[in-house]
Amino acid sequence: MTGSQRPPSKFVAAISQIQEMIKADRIRPGDKLPSERELSERLSIGRSSVREALRALELLGLIETRRGEGTFLRDFQDHQLVPLISTFIFNDDQKKEHVQDMKAILEMGCLAILAKRPDFKNNAISLQADFHELMDAAGNSLLKKIWLIISDYAGTSREQDRERLNELLMGFMKNNPS
Amino acid sequence: MTGSQRPPSKFVAAISQIQEMIKADRIRPGDKLPSERELSERLSIGRSSVREALRALELLGLIETRRGEGTFLRDFQDHQLVPLISTFIFNDDQKKEHVQDMKAILEMGCLAILAKRPDFKNNAISLQADFHELMDAAGNSLLKKIWLIISDYAGTSREQDRERLNELLMGFMKNNPS
DNA sequence: TTCATTCAAGTGGTCTGACCACAAGATTTA
DNA sequence: TAAATCTTGTGGTCAGACCACTTGAATGAA
Numbered sequence: 001m002t003g004s005q006r007p008p009s010k011f012v013a014a015i016s017q018i019q020e021m022i023k024a025d026r027i028r029p030g031d032k033l034p035s036e037r038e039l040s041e042r043l044s045i046g047r048s049s050v051r052e053a054l055r056a057l058e059l060l061g062l063i064e065t066r067r068g069e070g071t072f073l074r075d076f077q078d079h080q081l082v083p084l085i086s087t088f089i090f091n092d093d094q095k096k097e098h099v100q101d102m103k104a105i106l107e108m109g110c111l112a113i114l115a116k117r118p119d120f121k122n123n124a125i126s127l128q129a130d131f132h133e134l135m136d137a138a139g140n141s142l143l144k145k146i147w148l149i150i151s152d153y154a155g156t157s158r159e160q161d162r163e164r165l166n167e168l169l170m171g172f173m174k175n176n177p178s
Numbered sequence: 179m180t181g182s183q184r185p186p187s188k189f190v191a192a193i194s195q196i197q198e199m200i201k202a203d204r205i206r207p208g209d210k211l212p213s214e215r216e217l218s219e220r221l222s223i224g225r226s227s228v229r230e231a232l233r234a235l236e237l238l239g240l241i242e243t244r245r246g247e248g249t250f251l252r253d254f255q256d257h258q259l260v261p262l263i264s265t266f267i268f269n270d271d272q273k274k275e276h277v278q279d280m281k282a283i284l285e286m287g288c289l290a291i292l293a294k295r296p297d298f299k300n301n302a303i304s305l306q307a308d309f310h311e312l313m314d315a316a317g318n319s320l321l322k323k324i325w326l327i328i329s330d331y332a333g334t335s336r337e338q339d340r341e342r343l344n345e346l347l348m349g350f351m352k353n354n355p356s
Numbered sequence: 357t358t359c360a361t362t363c364a365a366g367t368g369g370t371c372t373g374a375c376c377a378c379a380a381g382a383t384t385t386a
Numbered sequence: 387t388a389a390a391t392c393t394t395g396t397g398g399t400c401a402g403a404c405c406a407c408t409t410g411a412a413t414g415a416a
Contacts, residue, residue, distance in 0.1 A: 009397095009398065009399090010398075010399065011233055011398085011399095012237075015237070035366075035367060035368080036367075036368065037366090037367080037368095045399080045400085046399055046400040046401070047400085047401085048226055048229075048398095048399065048400065048401090049398085049399065049400080051226075051230060051368090051369090052229060052230050052233040052234075053233075054368095055189055055230040055231075055233065055234050056230075056233050056234040056236075056237040056238075058234075059193075059234040059237075059238070060237070060238070065368065065369095066367090066368080066407095066408085067367070067368045067369070067406070067407055067408080068366080068367055068368065068406075068407035068408035068409075069366095069367065069368080069407085069408060069409080070366090070367060070368075070408095071367090071368080095319075095320070098318045098319060098320040098321065099320060101287075101291065101318055101321065102287075102318065102320050102321055102324070104287075105283065105284065105286070105287025105288075105290070105321065106283065106287075108283070108286070108287065108290070109279075109280075109282075109283025109284075109286065109287065110283075112283070112286070113279065140276045140279055140280065141276060142276040142277060142280050143276065143279065143280055143283065146280070146324070187368095187369065187370090188369075188370065189369085189370095213395075213396060213397080214396080214397065215395090215396085215397095223370080223371085224370055224371040224372070225371085225372085226369095226370065226371065226372090227369085227370065227371085229397090229398090232397095243397065243398095244378095244379085244396085244397080245377070245378055245379080245396070245397045245398070246377075246378035246379035246380080246395080246396055246397065247378085247379060247380080247395090247396065247397080248395085248396060248397075249396090249397080
């Protein structure tokens, strides 16, 4: 027989279903999810599989689990997956470079956005500024979120960031004289 | 009693231990990890907990699981983590503009990488090229991955992409005369 | 009443043992 | 030799049993 691709594992299916449930039931960050046992019943899968799904989501920082209380939807702010994955990344220097480059690209992009503004030189950018503020100023939340994640992976210090920012700014001033 | 912080859950501990084991045993991408049952024994924790850890790692794209064969360490390059996080990131962030800007930033970054190469003008970039090829040429898998996802969300056509690429190239040529 | 104590129910955390589905190699058989 | 068949080892899943913890209700003492 051909074409009989086996279905995705239960725990992967569970993740999707849980996400759908979150949307359908309008569960918001901070709200409580159904208990593992209830999920198990509603999704008709064993509790173990539910747990595997929940543990994975937890590791991603999408949910939070409190023993004796329940499982709660979380805001994406503090993703713990970063330190975790970075240890894996550290095995490979090339990948580390990629992360660094990626970060630089995002930062350049941030500056490019700001540079289009008339008040670019005046207030928004002082040499005391750091990218957290600049990202806010740029007003692209998507950019900022991704930058935050990448920054975490990159693992550079605030000082290093600031130094490079200065360098970048110098370059910008030169290429974009007002 | 105060200050009795309870230990991290088994499955979190398992993740760390598995990581250490990978390092200690010099397991490289593509290699096989010990079986779940063996891990269970070696780490002295139940197989369920081992599985919760492995499932989480799998969702992060750090390992790959093949039924009947085993569990294998994976190259970080194909981490599914990015698409995963992205679905979440895009949740509250439907701002189309942000996505477009983000895409442009990534593409500029790609060009910037290529521009540093001596053969920039010669072969790598022809006006027939599109960003798929350019991203490959840039050689930053992380960049490409994120770009692909963003592109997906941006929903622009290949033609639109090519047009903008041409515009960008023009600008680049102007600002970076060889 | 009011406050503290106790208790019961619900929840996540973990383990065990049992199957199933699958892949690969060894073994048997034609 | 070549095909068909075990056998073994692996992940996938489930059910049931405890444990640890939180909460709130029930209970009792002031």
